[in-house]
Amino acid sequence: MTETTPPTEPRPDTPGGVTATPDSTTGECRGTGSSSGPPAAGPLPAGPLSALDSDPVEARSLPDSPTSADRVRAADLCLGDLWLPAVTLDEAALRHNLDRFARWCSERGVDLAPHAKTTMAPRLWSEQLARGAWGLTAATVAQARVMRRFGVPRVLIANEVVDPDQLAWLSGALADPGFTPLCLVDSVEGVDAMDRALIGAARPLPVLVELGVTGRRTGVRDLDQALDLARVVASRPTLALVGVEAFEGVFPQRRDDDSPERVRAWLDRLYDFARRADSEGLFDGAAEVIVTAGGSSYPDLVSDALAAPPELSLPVRRIVRSGCYVTHDDLFMERASPLRSAADDDPLRPALSCHARVLSRPEPGRALLGVGKRDVSFDVDLPVPRAVLRDGERVPLTGGVRVVELNDHHAFLDLSGPEGEALRVGDVVELGLSHACTVFDKWPLIPVVDGGGRVVDAVRTLF
Template identity: 80%
Template structure:
């Protein structure tokens, strides 16, 4: 089955350009989403809509806890800071939109100059197209028949440019068969992989052989080469950065060899892309001196987590972490949860768990206790040591033993934004005074 996306109805209202909804996508489609009811477990009224939340004049104290929130100032700062960073480095940005699956935030990224968006799946690309995203790079080889049928239909749309990856001749054959009747060839990039890790061809000989197969196909056009250096350990305190640097040299090596054989003859430009959220600096360094090819080279990084940053994972790995940059990214995601129990000395139980916050890389970190209008820091005095589905176990030491009482609200910092956004269909946005000034709708 294929899907045709109808044009949006006319909307007389101007596009909203706040931090949670930029002006990079059609206003009518975003407005329609803002009016759609959604179950929102942290809001006092549910189902509700983004429009109602904006108009309700709520405060953090009105939310049902636990509640994950976004900080307005940090979110705006991160959007602007990373856009400037890319411009300074001379690279384009196609942010991995799976991080948020939030059309309003995609719009804010596109408004700040993003070349397009990156999707992990065709299902994600389908949502992006529905909201008017003009260009989507699907960072996988597509072999599902019905998904290829959707791509064939999407190629009929002159306002939408899909791209995807190839990593096998078998995949190329499946794509050729499904796309034989498409209006135009599908642009694809050869994916370079790492032995023992995930997808992508393992050596240069395989990569060039695959590129020849693509170049000979009437259903496909070879437009570049792709890699994801995030398959290496994402840390800065061992030899991982050196391993990444050495591996990234393969990108231009492939581009030179493929161009020398005329394999990019169907392309207007050659796309060379890598760059997750941990090592975009190493990618931009590796791509800083492009070779002379028969066509212009477009250098693209695909960082996604920069928008929210975090307290732990990205704060350890990002080139714009606080220890490495004078104008660093800021943690924009927080969770607020109430102390439910003090069952024994040195232990507190919070009403938040795996259904609410990320735990795949790090456990949440207690930042502060909020009580009677006061914010009391908890740094190094409380530690989350375990999460159940709906409980967090805190170990307490020193003054924190007396600082936490049943009913207190604890502010938690989080790690790995990708596995936070997917748990919340509506996320309130707070200003510096704790007022709810906007809301982010997610579509996982």
Template identity: 45%
Template sequence: MGNEALARLAEERVDHRFKGLPPDAGGLTVGELAAQRRNLFTDGFTTPVLALSAERLEHNLALMETYADRHGLAFAPHGKTSMAPQLFQRQIERGAWGITLAVPHQVRVARAFGVERIFLANELVDASALRWIAGELAADPHFRLVCYVDSVSGVRLMDAALRAAGAGRPLDVVVELAAGEGARTGVRTDEECGAVADAVAATDTLRLVGVAGYEGEVPRADPERVRAWLRRLVALAAAFDEAGRFAGLDEIVVSAGGSAWFDVVADVFAEIPDLSVPVLKLLRSGAYVSHDDGHYRRLTPFNRVPGEGALEPAFRLWTQVVSRPSPGQAFVNAGKRDAAYDLDLPVAQVVRRDGAERPATGITVTALSDQHAWLETTADADLEVGDWLGLGLSHPCTAFDKWQLIPLADADGTVVDYIRTFF
């Protein structure tokens, strides 16, 4: 990756754009503030403030590196979870094949920071974006982008845009297999898959390199339904290979893997038969980087196969009690603008008062307003105006996008770095 671009992140000035940072840090560069090693709780940070655990982040990065290696998987973690180039770098340093993204803007961010391999897990028919990508491919022989195709009309639009751009190098594509009727994008039938592959073969601007999809969209997903769909994906790759659709390739891409079923992906990908050339078994799970205290904590494959290890929730949103209008109710100063809430409400975890922390007994988040969380409190709750309340969050994909600069803190509250996001 581009170390110079990453280094420039430390030169950015701290100011009013960045929530929760100490007001007296205004004018410092991010690097200067990080060098001060301020404490999250005692050195001027204001609430609400989102913090990422340095120790838990490192644990999660190491665990998934080991997991992918153990199961013979290449790994392209979904970067749209964080949109944080500093985390992209750490993932690539830990052996990731590249980074998965979803839309052209995200690709532009990754390229600005020197990412050389990108899997675009989406269809791409925007002529302006394709023109830019053609330029990137021409300018950098080391750059590789692979993206979905799922229709003949989409292939025609891509071909027209790339020809108009004077593309000199074909864009790699994979046929996306839908996860079932009523699922999201993707080709529904084997016959349609063949038609899309034929359309790609008829162009000079696209190159068919494999098949892919997303098992998280399987209707009424359970291990057996997910397994059946993955076997269909593998069978499609084998059928395409037998038909000679991958002639001339050095490798065939077979890709799947969100954050809920990657154990099933690993099992089925281990069954991929020998094809005409080696298979790049590409896993794309991304939410692991911070994990969470809700959706993915319940669904993580490590709950099903505990011998593989365990991810750790790395986010905590620190808020402050600003109102205690009755014994059964309290309000803190963080709401929809600060906390992920699309899958689960935040979870009250710890109360901090006078430097001491204790479990948030008897405290439940029941609703969010724009800038407040509604708390229901029982007789067991020891909670006063001014207390700091630490909240666990669900769904990291919608936590990162609410914070542009996130303190990376050790367990004792020492902030060792700041993670810049680009949404």
């Protein structure tokens, strides 16, 4: 594996471009056996990023809209200037998470191809690549197309591609020597579709056989069937078998039952497949064998399972694909991540917040916030109230205020005890969020806030 050292000092093109500062308190401003093949990609080209940052976009949480990331940086805004509801990124937590997970991967001896669908934010992709990421992971060809446009050199599309038009795009992309797309296969029918569409492509499309779990999503269910499929791939000159892939996140993502043990047993199949395929020469023509798994919940179990690569005829590249680490969260990832606060001395930190105003106190024990499903995630957990911002003070909440329901644009709060009953119309509630993947897609421009409550940057997303 190519060793990389994440930067310890901020660079001008990092979010905010400033040194990390203490946590915000109010809405006011205060000033082994691995491959030694292709290296980490490095940051993205500056030109496309600069063009993106200068492009105005409708931004409902900014006082002027349309606006651009460049204008936000120059506007000298504070948290209190934002139109609510507003989702924000914490500059210090964001930088900490980028650096912390890069170090974790280096310590574990695994490469990182983060699932970039989490943010669809080229500025954040560049930060991940600058800290040593081998490439990025996409869920769809459309996402891969955006990544290529911004100069990402390697994209693993974690799906089998069978759409004829998307395969035609991949065929054209293979003519670009500066871009390498990879994708998955889990059926002979899919291989046939790829083979038909890729005739005449400039080079073979690198593919990985996907191993799946019975009853869950894609992937070959049986190891013998996976070997049969690998033989078919190896017989097609339009394709190149380069490895094996799995996603252990199809198991329950929790640490308080037998899920981790089930994941460990299942991950053993990755190297079993690699040994058997290599013994038949099915990786002939590849420079290395890629073995990859590892979402945001179980990358530790994956790195443990891949810690001792088998003796193959080619080097082995071990890749995890965690994406949610960039922002972590208050609930879902805080329960499941190996770098959660209960399990690590230097944990990841929640970097996403939402601020929303109390609109109504229509009856005892009830308040309504002006925030809803159009603004925040709700697919795994409802938001959790962290604090009330009132009269320049941040008052932490300890349980007397709970979000119990979301409509499109309203959050229903249950109130109890003195803490809840003290909430009044006009107060601003700071909310912690769960599952970053379903927050970023709702906001085309997300302000980045430093420890003094100053808006120092904005991150553009491209969903």
